[in-house]
Amino acid sequence: KNQVEQSPQSLIILEGKNCTLQCNYTVSPFSNLRWYKQDTGRGPVSLTIMTFSENTKSNGRYTATLDADTKQSSLHITASQLSDSASYICVVSAYGNNRLAFGKGNQVVVIP
């Protein structure tokens, strides 16, 4: 079973609307959680990184939340733009471990 589960797998939204992507993880002991944005055919680019003590972090129209007790994170996209069409990948790191656990990504398509 994957240590990081993301939902929904894919999402189509109208330009200007908001959406929320979910990430549930079982990685332990938790170190940090990062959301990446990956445009088609490109490498992932970091959006936010959150540690155990952080509940919310924003990067422009992207806002990530973290509940370390329930091991859940969300990424909220406000006033979506066509350029937000991408895969959003949740990556979780454990203490004392060089390995990262990757979700399969949320595929977002913004239509005009």
Next chain:
Amino acid sequence: SQTIHQWPATLVQPVGSPLSLECTVEGTSNPNLYWYRQAAGRGLQLLFYSVGIGQISSEVPQNLSASRPQDRQFILSSKKLLLSDSGFYLCAWGVAGANVLTFGAGSRLTVL
């Protein structure tokens, strides 16, 4: 500032031919270096990681190998490509102990 370069961006190779993908990092010393493969609809799969020159850890048995001839250079190779080697390959670097990765732009390999 740190930058990561990965090439070639796209590659079409016949079955049985050799492969060499190269990755270099600038602006940092002694980075952790990683090679990932990303299949459509699946998460990133760690292939190799390196914590220093000549130190390579392999995550999955496969037709590929990796080498780190210099501190900031990481090479992914194969002597004879298989059809199943087709995919999107990502190089990444991270600071030792931080578990936060920066990815290259990716290399699309098609084996015919």
